[in-house]
Ligand code: ATP
């Protein structure tokens with residue numbers, strides 16, 4: 001079906017007056033200064049993410065307001081108010097102090113989406129201790145590598161995860177002084193060489209004064225998703241809280257009465273910046289679902305939990321699109337007013353699916369582990385061009401650059417002023433949540449900057465209206481018969497075919513073309529792979545893209561390899577196709 005190129009917003013699309021409606025005017029304002037003003041700062045000066053997220057509200061009108069609401073399949077829901085979260089995080093900060101863990105020390109958390117994870121992260125932040133949440137599905141090796149690289153001194157995990165994954169690597173982690181175990185069932189834990197969470201928490205005081213951190217003090221260490229290679233450790237500072245606040249306002253449009261659901265796991269940056277910090281900064285109630293993806297469950301949660309703002313990812317949206325539409329038709333979401341997505345390019349088809357099935361278009365936004373917060377976004381009051389990731393948020397200056405030398409060091413680039421020309425997406429450095437280093441890799445960090453510009457490694461173009469269009473990762477772009485082909489464009493066209501659920505496109509070395517375009521597709525539920533179907537998809541792609549850009553080869557796969565944060569791993573599709581080593585697969589979903 002042909003869709004118009006723009007979704008125009010009118011007042012009737014907005015259930016609440018959005019925080020901004022005049023793009024140019026708000027971008028002229030000092031939004032970082034305003035966001036900093038909205039925050040409190042520490043009593044004696046300084047800035048601390050944990051204090052702003054929790055204590056600022058716990059001392060005021062939101063003391064009894066639900067901050068986090070945990071739901072699970074077979075257990076009653078558990079709610080923590082802002083006041084309770086403040087007391088619990090104080091206790092945990094005192095636990096850390098008691099263990100001699102202070103400012104600048106490093107804590108890792110390896111747990112499912114349990115209350116203890118959130119308490120540990122917030123308590124550690126208030127203690128000035130640098131936090132890294134890890135995916136609980138990681139196997140022993142990725143856990144060991146990350147704790148070793150980050151020189152972790154404390155680990156909070158569950159008894160079960162400890163037994164399955166940590167005990168055998170413990171000896172290899174000499175920096176790890178303390179392991180604190182959370183019981184799965186409210187009881188005590190009892191493992192040699194470990195401490196018990198419940199016991200420590202019970203004997204710790206509820207009173208704690210946040211350690212005076214400054215905006216430049218380290219707060220969080222996040223590992224990248226490992227989509228293009230070995231994950232990098234990106235270091236973030238407490239000052240990032242200014243971006244978390246501003247983006248919660250301008251990109252997610254959080255209002256006090258919202259019930260917010262960010263589906264990302266805290267094991268990657270979205271689940272921390274927007275699964276923990278930003279919603280708390282805005283005093284809203286966040287839903288935390290302890291279960292994994294399930295289409296029926298997710299539709300029900302949106303309905304029963306009366307979610308008003310939903311932040312999810314293309315991979316989840318594609319899975320919902322893959323499920324039978326009747327599942328969705330059993331539900332109504334009158335409370336839902338804004339849906340956003342991040343992590344991968346959002347195919348136009350997915351934006352329209354939102355409009356048709358949820359009754360709301362999906363708003364794509366773009367950022368990276370390195371940027372610490374949303375940088376480019378589609379937001380409530382502005383028109384959407386499906387397929388575009390939106391426009392730079394207030395405070396963010398973006399541009400498209402070309403490299404003046406292929407491999408220069410430091411890199412030298414030129415800004416491309418003409419609209420619609422592809423190049424590398426760059427940001428003017430200096431936004432508050434910009435990462436401050438790659439752990440143990442200063443050279444790599446320096447290579448990300450050309451003078452005042454941070455180079456993102458993503459290729460994009462910007463149109464005359466200032467909307468940014470993702471082309472592909474610099475590493476994934478295909479050079480075929482003199483054309484530069486972005487995988488996203490080809491994948492989006494394949495997704496238009498009614499049988500296709502998802503697509504991953506790679507360049508395959510070819511004597512004649514340099515590279516030929518090869519597509520891997522997985523089909524929607526109920527569709528069966530066949531030669532006529534393959535030819536039909538090929539024909540559709542040729543008609544839409546022309547013979548030079550359309551895939552020459554299409555292969556069916558039951559599912560595409562993806563990272564635990566939900567990104568299609570094109571480098572793995574390529575390695576498998578060419579019989580090459582698979583490289584770092586520590587973040588591969590379903591991997592060890
Ligand atoms: P690694 O750096 O280890 O290869 P990664 O880049 O996937 O992993 P993240 O920081 O989690 O790690 O992901 C950021 C990247 O995800 C961006 O650089 C971009 O390539 C992609 N991305 C995020 N949001 C979008 C979006 N809205 N549209 C297109 N791509 C996106």
Ligand code: MG
Pocket residue numbers: 224225228368457
């Ligand atoms: Mg990256």
